Amino acid sequence: MFDISPTEWTAIALSLRVATVATLIATPIGIGVAWLLARRDFWGKSLIDALIYLPLVLPPVVTGYLLLLTFGRRGLVGAWLANQLGIVLAFRWTGAALACGVMSFPLLVRPMRLSIEAVDRKLEQAAATLGAAPWQVFLTVTLPLALPGVLAGMVLGFAKAIGEFGATITFVSNIPGETQTISSAIYSLTQTPDGDAAALRLVVVSILIATTALVASEVFARRATRRVHGN
Amino acid sequence: MLHVDVSKQLGDFLLEASFTSEGRVTGLFGASGAGKTSLINMIAGLVRPDRGVIAIDGETLDDTAARIHVPPHRRRIGYVFQDARLFPHLNVRQNLDYGRRMNRLADDPAQRTRVIDLLDIGKLLDRRPGRLSGGERQRVAFGRALLSKPRLLLLDEPLGALDEGRKHEILPYLVRLRDEAGIPMVYVSHDAAELRQLATQIVMLRSGHITAFGGVKVLTS
Numbered sequence: 001m002f003d004i005s006p007t008e009w010t011a012i013a014l015s016l017r018v019a020t021v022a023t024l025i026a027t028p029i030g031i032g033v034a035w036l037l038a039r040r041d042f043w044g045k046s047l048i049d050a051l052i053y054l055p056l057v058l059p060p061v062v063t064g065y066l067l068l069l070t071f072g073r074r075g076l077v078g079a080w081l082a083n084q085l086g087i088v089l090a091f092r093w094t095g096a097a098l099a100c101g102v103m104s105f106p107l108l109v110r111p112m113r114l115s116i117e118a119v120d121r122k123l124e125q126a127a128a129t130l131g132a133a134p135w136q137v138f139l140t141v142t143l144p145l146a147l148p149g150v151l152a153g154m155v156l157g158f159a160k161a162i163g164e165f166g167a168t169i170t171f172v173s174n175i176p177g178e179t180q181t182i183s184s185a186i187y188s189l190t191q192t193p194d195g196d197a198a199a200l201r202l203v204v205v206s207i208l209i210a211t212t213a214l215v216a217s218e219v220f221a222r223r224a225t226r227r228v229h230g231n
Numbered sequence: 232m233l234h235v236d237v238s239k240q241l242g243d244f245l246l247e248a249s250f251t252s253e254g255r256v257t258g259l260f261g262a263s264g265a266g267k268t269s270l271i272n273m274i275a276g277l278v279r280p281d282r283g284v285i286a287i288d289g290e291t292l293d294d295t296a297a298r299i300h301v302p303p304h305r306r307r308i309g310y311v312f313q314d315a316r317l318f319p320h321l322n323v324r325q326n327l328d329y330g331r332r333m334n335r336l337a338d339d340p341a342q343r344t345r346v347i348d349l350l351d352i353g354k355l356l357d358r359r360p361g362r363l364s365g366g367e368r369q370r371v372a373f374g375r376a377l378l379s380k381p382r383l384l385l386l387d388e389p390l391g392a393l394d395e396g397r398k399h400e401i402l403p404y405l406v407r408l409r410d411e412a413g414i415p416m417v418y419v420s421h422d423a424a425e426l427r428q429l430a431t432q433i434v435m436l437r438s439g440h441i442t443a444f445g446g447v448k449v450l451t452s
Contacts, residue, residue: 122316125277128303129310130330130379136304140329144320228320 004201010177011185012205018093018168018181019161022101026108027154034112034153035138056106060166067099067171095172096179100161103168108157115149116142148224155217159210182206233257233383233417237273237283237293246270246439249283252417256409258430259419260450265436267419271385274417275310276303287383304333309381309414313388315368317360323371324356330379346374349411350404366397370404377412384416390425398425405429423450 004012036042037049055063071078072090081087089095119142127137143150165183172179174188186202189195236249246266259267272278274285276292279300285293287308292301309330317326327343330336347353350370360368369389376384389405390398402425409416409429420426426433427447435443435450443449 120316122312122314123318125303126310126312126316127318127329127333128277129275129306129308130375131304131307131334132329133304133333136333140333141318 011180011182015162015181018096018100019158021097022161023154023158026101026105030108030112034109034116038113038116053106055103061170064167064170091172093178096168099167099171100164103164104157104160107160108153111149111153115146119145145228148221151220155213159213232288234286237280239281244439248441250434250444252432254432256416256418256430258426258433260426260433261436262421266439267436268387275308275385276306307382309376309379309384311372311376311386311389313391315372319360322357322359326375327378346377349407350374365393366400384414387419
């Protein structure tokens, strides 16, 4: 039963790669957005807030289709990327990473924002009176104190990215070796006559990955909390 | 020399204060709610005045007419808060070193040793703020502010959060600080006895307005 076939391995490796790349790229953007939402007031803030949470409430297939319209070869951004930089996202694994990044973004940003909001602004003021410029305050006080939330956001985002299905399959389809992640592989296997055993193997694998991610986040968060409030 | 001439509307409370101080320690005296903290927050640059001028040694830090507002991190004004505000994720040594790192000042081990001895915090260097008593925390906060090499030191009721015993533990350090550190200070307090011991000049503040200015003897009137 636990003889994982090469195609299944490919799907597993691809899922891990897509989710890792999506999380690593989304993290700095997420930290920046979280900081803006937590610490700045600007015109159009509630609009940006709503836009970020949109993928959480929209049907994933709608998000995927919008990505296809925007980043597809004939899409506004997609055509420019392809012509100017030679970057093609549609039906590529990089497109899967984009879809996963967009879909997981609300989950990634939320804990980051909450933890930045929880950082005592009085400490940031103290840092400023000691000569720290705003970016130094951010790097030496805000970010280290918000670290547990940043890690929690990364893990949540990763978990969501690895399980993403609807937007990914709509945007980049289900091509074995290129865009077939664990989720879309399971979907294909359930459509195949003797796919049950293979589907079940991938189900177990995804449960394993999810559990590991959760345990890791717990360990990280505990360590970071100790580092921040530790003695 | 510190020159302040500002006004600021805070809710339905108007703060209007104007004074020039040459004293080594300017005592800002008044009941709670008189606007003392708002006033030194303006000196520190944390709060912007609605109108007015703040200058130190002839350098303008705020001038609303000329649209000048120097941000707090460029003022070189140290600030000791009532609640210490040490960075919880750094140990005492790193807290003390913070201002030097941020200002990219050269390492000055002689000054560090002097400040650490003056405040008697040498045994605390490897501890985190969470493991310090209130009095120890406040002493580290003095040291942290001093080591950023400010040209003016603001102290906002630095003994306010401490009980009587702790106050008497800290007060001698403050007297030494005044006499040995050579940095002019603005010392905020609602405790006349404290100011009589420390201040050389008094600014008396009542509901947002200065009611008296002069030597320590204005405290008795």
